[in-house]
Amino acid sequence: MTTAATRSPRRSRRSKPPWVLAIPAIIALAFLLIPLAGLLMATPWTSVGELLIDPVTQQALRLSLATSLLAAGCALILGVPLAWVLARVQFPGRPLVRALVLLPLVLPPVVGGTALLTALGRRGIVGAPLESLFGITLPFTPAAVVIAETFVALPFLVLSVEGALRAMDTRYEEAAVTLGASRMRVFWRITVPLMAPAVVAGTTLAWARALGEFGATITFAGNFPGRTQTVPLAVYTLLETNREAAIALSVVLLAVCVLVLVILREQWLRPGALRS
Amino acid sequence: MTTAATRSPRRSRRSKPPWVLAIPAIIALAFLLIPLAGLLMATPWTSVGELLIDPVTQQALRLSLATSLLAAGCALILGVPLAWVLARVQFPGRPLVRALVLLPLVLPPVVGGTALLTALGRRGIVGAPLESLFGITLPFTPAAVVIAETFVALPFLVLSVEGALRAMDTRYEEAAVTLGASRMRVFWRITVPLMAPAVVAGTTLAWARALGEFGATITFAGNFPGRTQTVPLAVYTLLETNREAAIALSVVLLAVCVLVLVILREQWLRPGALRS
Amino acid sequence: MSAQGQELQRQGLERPGLQLQAQVARSDFVLDVHIAQPRGRVLAIVGPNGSGKSSLLQVVAGLVSSAQGIVVVDGDTWMNEDTFTSAEKRSVGMVFQDYLLFPHLSVQENISFGLRSRGSSRAHARATTADWLGRFGIAHLAERKPRQLSGGQSQRVALARALVTQPAVLLLDEPLAALDAQTRVSVRAEMRSHLSQFCGVTLLVTHDPIEAMVLADDICVLDQGSVVQCGTVADVTRHPATEYVAKLMGLNLVSGIATAGTVALDSGGQLVTTNSDLTGAVLATLRPSAIAVHRQPPQSSARNAWEGVIRDMEHLGDRVRLDMEARPSVVVDVTSQSVVELGLQPGQQVWLSVKATEIDVFKAHDEA
Amino acid sequence: MSAQGQELQRQGLERPGLQLQAQVARSDFVLDVHIAQPRGRVLAIVGPNGSGKSSLLQVVAGLVSSAQGIVVVDGDTWMNEDTFTSAEKRSVGMVFQDYLLFPHLSVQENISFGLRSRGSSRAHARATTADWLGRFGIAHLAERKPRQLSGGQSQRVALARALVTQPAVLLLDEPLAALDAQTRVSVRAEMRSHLSQFCGVTLLVTHDPIEAMVLADDICVLDQGSVVQCGTVADVTRHPATEYVAKLMGLNLVSGIATAGTVALDSGGQLVTTNSDLTGAVLATLRPSAIAVHRQPPQSSARNAWEGVIRDMEHLGDRVRLDMEARPSVVVDVTSQSVVELGLQPGQQVWLSVKATEIDVFKAHDEA
Amino acid sequence: PAESRSELIVFAAASLTNTFSDIELAFEEVNPNVDVLMNFGPSSGLVSALRDGAPVDVIATANTITMQSAVAEKLVWEPVTFAGNRLTIAVPEDNPAAIDTMADLAEPGVLVAMCQPQVPCGIAAAQAIAASGLKIEPVTFELDVRGVLSKVILDEVDAGFVYATDVVSAGSRVREISLPVGAAEVVNYPIATVQGTTSPEVAQAFLDFVNSSLARDLLRTAGFTTPTGVTT
Numbered sequence A, B: 001m002t003t004a005a006t007r008s009p010r011r012s013r014r015s016k017p018p019w020v021l022a023i024p025a026i027i028a029l030a031f032l033l034i035p036l037a038g039l040l041m042a043t044p045w046t047s048v049g050e051l052l053i054d055p056v057t058q059q060a061l062r063l064s065l066a067t068s069l070l071a072a073g074c075a076l077i078l079g080v081p082l083a084w085v086l087a088r089v090q091f092p093g094r095p096l097v098r099a100l101v102l103l104p105l106v107l108p109p110v111v112g113g114t115a116l117l118t119a120l121g122r123r124g125i126v127g128a129p130l131e132s133l134f135g136i137t138l139p140f141t142p143a144a145v146v147i148a149e150t151f152v153a154l155p156f157l158v159l160s161v162e163g164a165l166r167a168m169d170t171r172y173e174e175a176a177v178t179l180g181a182s183r184m185r186v187f188w189r190i191t192v193p194l195m196a197p198a199v200v201a202g203t204t205l206a207w208a209r210a211l212g213e214f215g216a217t218i219t220f221a222g223n224f225p226g227r228t229q230t231v232p233l234a235v236y237t238l239l240e241t242n243r244e245a246a247i248a249l250s251v252v253l254l255a256v257c258v259l260v261l262v263i264l265r266e267q268w269l270r271p272g273a274l275r276s
Numbered sequence C, D: 001m002s003a004q005g006q007e008l009q010r011q012g013l014e015r016p017g018l019q020l021q022a023q024v025a026r027s028d029f030v031l032d033v034h035i036a037q038p039r040g041r042v043l044a045i046v047g048p049n050g051s052g053k054s055s056l057l058q059v060v061a062g063l064v065s066s067a068q069g070i071v072v073v074d075g076d077t078w079m080n081e082d083t084f085t086s087a088e089k090r091s092v093g094m095v096f097q098d099y100l101l102f103p104h105l106s107v108q109e110n111i112s113f114g115l116r117s118r119g120s121s122r123a124h125a126r127a128t129t130a131d132w133l134g135r136f137g138i139a140h141l142a143e144r145k146p147r148q149l150s151g152g153q154s155q156r157v158a159l160a161r162a163l164v165t166q167p168a169v170l171l172l173d174e175p176l177a178a179l180d181a182q183t184r185v186s187v188r189a190e191m192r193s194h195l196s197q198f199c200g201v202t203l204l205v206t207h208d209p210i211e212a213m214v215l216a217d218d219i220c221v222l223d224q225g226s227v228v229q230c231g232t233v234a235d236v237t238r239h240p241a242t243e244y245v246a247k248l249m250g251l252n253l254v255s256g257i258a259t260a261g262t263v264a265l266d267s268g269g270q271l272v273t274t275n276s277d278l279t280g281a282v283l284a285t286l287r288p289s290a291i292a293v294h295r296q297p298p299q300s301s302a303r304n305a306w307e308g309v310i311r312d313m314e315h316l317g318d319r320v321r322l323d324m325e326a327r328p329s330v331v332v333d334v335t336s337q338s339v340v341e342l343g344l345q346p347g348q349q350v351w352l353s354v355k356a357t358e359i360d361v362f363k364a365h366d367e368a
Numbered sequence E: 001p002a003e004s005r006s007e008l009i010v011f012a013a014a015s016l017t018n019t020f021s022d023i024e025l026a027f028e029e030v031n032p033n034v035d036v037l038m039n040f041g042p043s044s045g046l047v048s049a050l051r052d053g054a055p056v057d058v059i060a061t062a063n064t065i066t067m068q069s070a071v072a073e074k075l076v077w078e079p080v081t082f083a084g085n086r087l088t089i090a091v092p093e094d095n096p097a098a099i100d101t102m103a104d105l106a107e108p109g110v111l112v113a114m115c116q117p118q119v120p121c122g123i124a125a126a127q128a129i130a131a132s133g134l135k136i137e138p139v140t141f142e143l144d145v146r147g148v149l150s151k152v153i154l155d156e157v158d159a160g161f162v163y164a165t166d167v168v169s170a171g172s173r174v175r176e177i178s179l180p181v182g183a184a185e186v187v188n189y190p191i192a193t194v195q196g197t198t199s200p201e202v203a204q205a206f207l208d209f210v211n212s213s214l215a216r217d218l219l220r221t222a223g224f225t226t227p228t229g230v231t232t
């Protein structure tokens, strides 16, 4: 970290974080990273290799990646409009709705899964007609995994994007309107690009949350290797018999996640990447 | 929701959400709210009353509120500086650090708890010296609950605030600097107020996440009624013996959360509450 | 609908152009204006800061949803008690006081945005944009992002963006304010040639009286949300209704009661004029350069002479402007040479004189 | 440290004021300036858009960390090869082109921010702020938030905010640009009185030559990142080094070779002058109002007469400015009356004449 | 009974929640100086916590495998089996797939849930299925028996392999379809004193109490079987 006294060589002129800020920042970082380091130290590295060639693990990784990306996509498609409505449209009860949107965050995951079952399960409010009319049953299918992950991930996206929308200078949109842009055009050409950093950040968050989703998935989608067993479920399964392998698998999950994030952030989340 | 054709009565002039946006927004809302409605329908309302007077529940609620608020506070104190450093200080490996900060989000919570034990447990990297030097043991204490909750909640705050910092016009800070403000003064009087909406939103998220925390808590802090049994743990325990009561307790948790959020949002998160 | 509203709308249908009659209430400010402007003419809106100039433009553009009143353009009712055409359906072009260039789009994309929004093909938009980039001398900036532009460069892009769509009403909120003197002259000339070809209504907010005189046909002076004076540039320049307007136009304005060619001034003193037809409340203007300065009581043919003290002096190029404390108090322009010869300096007592033929007297406006 | 740097620093220690010698490289733009400005004097920095005026102020304020060079103020080295005083430790006051008022603070808090940052007590800051609020006529806005201000009101607050701390160097980036004509005159007068009491260095970026002449003692003209001309207002006005500077000052500038009172112009044609001492490369200025216009070849005492075509006409208050295509090409100011009498209109062929006594000839500057 | 008031920390498997809460009250009545702190969680998690240095005096798990690993790592003293549980089949109260016998689970379209084969209830179910020779293909392998029970209660599956105690705790919301005689696998619940305990006497007193007839009655009410006194 570049910190320097007032009189200092050329390259460190701009970035002199005050220590009063750097100290809590370092503590925060240590707090987050030491447990991760501990985990790495506890990881039996030899078994990581074995795990990676195990077809069950590979299936779980593939399923996890596929479902979490789909869930992030669903969250994006559903969440951005919802965030827009919450930020920009006046309607009665909006504060309540804004609070309700946060709830999947607070709900103990297993209860979240139960809630999904009461809605989309065989006997659920929506699930029962779905089955009797179209013969579609969601639980115990990969679709259920995506649904469970979307359910827990959606609030992240909505929150990020809504915040950005509120912070945005609405006069850019006004300027676009005076240029004859329809609401849709304003939305897609002005609003969305201006909040792109927040949308990318929110989608990243949602994806990360979906990747780690456990409670709602096991409750709503069950645990069937190759079909609904994502990596976190595989970790739990392994925890019963082989703690080291479970930790190793978690580390693999983390590695995938870090890889994607670093690539993504370098591409999209550089300061001003979307602006300059 | 106010939507109207172009020629419309006075009050609906401004807010005409295009249906193409309103439809996914409504689907998103339904997707989040129908499961919650299902949960409410499955709730045995008579037992909610009983639950509320049960001292064990009361203890759990008190503990949950106290620890989640403390965790949100810790996240605030540690997270805002960390976000500032990540957003404003150039240092080698920053992209990696920014990705690592997200990891507690992806980590299956039980593995997160395990990671905390490897760091802060009696045999942990930091925990062992802590015990031998100061006689402090953290696991299975209320402090451990706060730590576990902070661990999972911190990334939320860092992400929200960092995003806001990057979106902020740094020239306000430049203007403050030319007025002779020290870095600390700029930070507290300009940066923090300008990003206050994001800080409030991030803290709210962190608090909500802490309130619902389960996996890391049960692993790192145990499940002792009255000491470390937060509401999600109580729900877990009740699921074993009294399913209906467990759902009822979840609903109580949700109600508390909605109440706090609605109050908070009305006070702090109104559009422009902190600006005008 | 009120009778007045119906009348306005009838007029709107008959006379092409802009009929505006609107009220906007803001915290401690009320805008209440009535403006009718035919097509093909440019109306300059001038007034002090906070007088509601920008708000007026926003009402026409449809950006103030709380506005009450009527907006009719070329017979189309954009707003009345029952109707509200949303902003994107109004054919307006707008240049904002602080640019509002889209930060994520390049200069060329910013300019073609309006064309594409209004349905131009990509190729047509590109060609038209290229043309305008050239006209504004910013072709070399086409691929830049707004944050890479200097203030003045941004303003030119904003101008081009609004002009490119050939709107029915052009709304310009201080479009030249950020340009430097040289560029301003060339862009102003360019703009004037565009405005003269432009057959719609143009509303131009400006602080600069020269800009108003050069670019506009009519002037509307706002103060505290109300119209103080409206008229052609010549009328307003010659017969300013208030001292504010006169000062804006670089003239001295005095008021008084005329009797047989002599005006007894309200502020004390009197002026002899050549106009003996007028009686009653009148206004009179004195050009600053028409007033002569003397160290001694003047022995000249000038029929008006009075004493005063120099309050302040300002150099204006090759002239010096004296701010006089006198009856009447006026500003006087003298050459630098005179300053040296007469040894003028603030605080000094001098004599002023003006020929009766140089005083323009006219009846006090009804609305004043 | 380079010899030049040591020399500059030595000078800085001896002469109080600002010694600046700096380079900034930006994408396709390089600023390279050398300026020395004593205390108590106001330096106006003028130049076209994008010429680097704002960048120059940022270097002095310490906001451009990539700047190379030397900044010495009153003997304090703010920047050289080894030293970099951070921005908050530099005693500067700055007014930004786009205000940058803190949106979450009230007007009064915005203004007192600098005082509090520099350690004033709450009571002292409040009193001083109240004083300045009064001076700028914005006391009634004290409790408003910036978003509740009009553009001009914001600018005045920004101005007050920078002036209140009595800095060693005052940096003003078009401080009056957003004010309306009337307010601008009063704020300009107020500002002039402040600047005249102010014993530090003032750098004033402006587009308005009148503002430069009224407020500044010295003028520095920038173009494309380089200093074109520096000097006192009178010098620069009288002897502009380039056509750009002359135009800025409202003068015509021509260049040529002088031989015994006659100047053979580089652009073709010649001028007879009364100065027969000068020989070699010279510049000459012609005031637009000193040039007369005729429909026929003039039979007057004026020794210089030439033919041309009216390219453009602009009304400027009671005068009309003609843009002439001729040898030399000049701008000419005539009265409205002349326009009517001579029936002038764009495209018309006319004769111009100027007296030899009205032509100011001087040696071409070395740096030009 | 100890002289001064002391704490006894008991880690117990989640399925023991009801019974051990009752036992705690009864024990504290007899030993007013002892404050028993109960921590309920998944057996494997409890042993992990123990391994990581959790302050524990007594640990009771829902299977012998995890306890054996604790014994092998010298975390606990020799355990005793204090209760047993019997594998059975639970169906939703209205029995939508009309299950009458275990054989019906092999019908196509019948949704069956069981525990994952890594945990005792999954091992037991797998053995029962193998022993029956039926081709039963579950749709989900739940992480623990409670997951199976949830799915049955919520009517998401037509049948699930659970323990007898689960059928008792679920009350009227599920119906039991008994396994054929001999196919009913039994699992044992061991309890042990932790090696590092600071109050071994109280721990021993608690162990004795769990094996007392009073505790056995409580266990039996909850559906547990009484072991034949064998140590595991």
Ligand SMILES: Nc1ncnc2c1ncn2[C@@H]1O[C@H](COP(=O)(O)OP(=O)(O)OP(=O)(O)O)[C@@H](O)[C@H]1O
Binding pocket: C026, C027, C029, C047, C048, C049, C050, C051, C052, C053, C054, C055, C056, C097, D147, D148, D149, D150, D151, D152, D153, D180
């Ligand atoms: N969004 C708003 N909310 C409340 N008051 C406002 C708002 N915008 C402007 N005002 C107030 O309305 C009045 C008129 O503002 P407006 O911007 O129309 O003035 P203006 O004539 O354009 O001034 P300027 O020349 O400084 O731009 C001012 O008193 C201003 O403080």
Ligand SMILES: Nc1ncnc2c1ncn2[C@@H]1O[C@H](COP(=O)(O)OP(=O)(O)OP(=O)(O)O)[C@@H](O)[C@H]1O
Binding pocket: C147, C148, C149, C150, C151, C152, C153, C180, D026, D027, D029, D047, D048, D049, D050, D051, D052, D053, D054, D055, D056, D097
């Ligand atoms: N942050 C920046 N990054 C890159 N280029 C910049 C930046 N800021 C300004 N420039 C470029 O530097 C040049 C000088 O800009 P500067 O703002 O100093 O000009 P200026 O003289 O103040 O112009 P104006 O009168 O329009 O304000 C311009 O070409 C501009 O595009």
Ligand SMILES: [Mg+2]
Binding pocket: C053, C054, C055, C097, C173, D150, D151
């Ligand atoms: Mg305005």
Ligand SMILES: [Mg+2]
Binding pocket: C150, C151, D053, D054, D055, D097, D173
């Ligand atoms: Mg600039």
